[in-house]
Structures are given as structure tokens and as C-alpha cells.
Amino acid sequence: MREMPPSWAADCGDDVNAPPLVTALDARTGLPADLTYLLARYPREQWRGHNNLGEMARFWLARHDMFRELGRMLEAATTDFREGQLATAEFRVFFAPRLQFFLEQLNDHHYVEDHHYFPLFRAAEAKLSTGFDLLDGDHAALHARIMASVEAANAFLRALADGGDAQMRAAEAYAVASGALLGGLTRHLTDEEDLIVPLILDRGEAALGVGH
Numbered sequence: 001m002r003e004m005p006p007s008w009a010a011d012c013g014d015d016v017n018a019p020p021l022v023t024a025l026d027a028r029t030g031l032p033a034d035l036t037y038l039l040a041r042y043p044r045e046q047w048r049g050h051n052n053l054g055e056m057a058r059f060w061l062a063r064h065d066m067f068r069e070l071g072r073m074l075e076a077a078t079t080d081f082r083e084g085q086l087a088t089a090e091f092r093v094f095f096a097p098r099l100q101f102f103l104e105q106l107n108d109h110h111y112v113e114d115h116h117y118f119p120l121f122r123a124a125e126a127k128l129s130t131g132f133d134l135l136d137g138d139h140a141a142l143h144a145r146i147m148a149s150v151e152a153a154n155a156f157l158r159a160l161a162d163g164g165d166a167q168m169r170a171a172e173a174y175a176v177a178s179g180a181l182l183g184g185l186t187r188h189l190t191d192e193e194d195l196i197v198p199l200i201l202d203r204g205e206a207a208l209g210v211g212h
């Protein structure tokens with residue numbers, strides 16, 4: 001797998017010195033209560049049939065579903081390999097291009113959210129501002145986990161080429177790094193949708209400046 005650009009590593013990460021917050025990615029079980037007043041008005045069951053769920057939101061939700069699905073596929077393939085149900089050559093051909101695609105697309109997705117969508121949504125609803133702080137923090141934490149996964153995956157792929165016992169140790173190290181990324185990502189995607197989709201349904205994409 002191609003090494004990821006070092007610029008990804010700049011200026012982010014889980015801050016081990018930060019006080020414990022209910023907003024922290026791994027400690028949360030959902031959005032804090034003060035950020036769910038729009039979700040209460042527009043619960044998930046209503047999203048798909050709502051007139052204000054436009055092209056942007058449908059595409060964006062589909063990207064989230066793609067990340068969930070690809071994450072599950074990569075995790076399943078890694079487990080199959082570690083359990084001896086997938087041969088090395090077969091695993092490598094499946095795993096390397098998909099992981100690279102997954103991580104590159106995820107990085108691009110975060111970039112667009114950080115630089116385009118979040119500023120527009122934040123400006124539209126000041127009361128949700130701390131929600132966007134929370135999502136910004138998630139992106140920083142996930143970025144560090146992407147970098148850790150890239151490093152572990154590259155070590156794993158090198159170990160696969162060498163063969164021997166080292167490949168199973170490298171596979172385990174990758175599975176730990178990947179588990180931290182996918183666990184955090186799953187939480188983030190749900191909370192991000194719960195914050196943003198109700199805002200889109202409330203205002204409409206054109207009014208928010210994200211319509212086509």
C-alpha cells in the first residue's frame with residue numbers, strides 16, 4: 001500500500017492530557033442532550049421520506065453507508081486471514097487496494113466537511129456550535145487513528161511479504177489500530193448524521209447553501 005502523505009499527521013490526535021469529556025469520541029453514547037432538540041423534531045424514521053432530504057444529503061448519507069460497509073468488509077477479511085480462512089495472496093489482493101481507497105476517501109470526506117459543510121451549518125444555527133466543535137474534535141481523533149492504521153497496515157503488508165510468525169503479530173497490531181479507527185468512525189458517523197440531517201430537514205439545502 002502506498003504510504004500516505006505525511007501532512008495528514010500534522011497537528012491532530014487524541015489528547016491524552018485533556019480532561020474526560022462526555023463529548024470524547026470513545027466515551028459518548030450519542031450526542032449531548034442540548035444538541036438533540038432538532039433530532040427530536042425530525043427523528044430518523046422520518047428522514048428518508050422528507051421533502052427536504054435533497055441530493056446533497058442523500059449523497060452524503062450514501063458516502064457514510066459506504067464507509068460503514070467498506071469498514072466491515074476490511075474487518076471481516078482481516079479476521080478471515082488471521083483465522084486461516086483466507087490465503088495470503090488472496091488476502092493481499094483484496095485488502096490493500098480497498099484499504100487505500102477507504103482511507104483516502106475518508107480523508108477527502110473529512111476535508112470537505114471541515115472546509116465547506118461545517119462552516120455553513122455552524123453559521124446557520126449558532127445553538128449547534130458546540131456540536132460542530134465536537135465533530136471537529138472527532139475528525140482530529142480519527143485523523144490520528146487513520147495515520148496509525150496506515151502505519152500498522154504498511155508494517156502488516158511488509159510482514160506478509162516476508163512470511164513467518166511476524167505476519168501474525170503484525171496482523172494483530174493492525175487489527176488493534178483498525179478497531180480503534182472503525183469503532184470511533186461508527187460513533188462519529190451516527191452523531192454527525194443526528195446533528196446535521198435534522199438541520200437540513202428544518203431549513204432545506206438551498207437555504208443552507210449546500211443545494212445543487
Ligand SMILES: [Fe+2]
Nearest residue numbers: 110113139192
Ligand atoms: Fe465527519
Ligand SMILES: [Fe+2]
Nearest residue numbers: 064109113192
Ligand atoms: Fe461525514
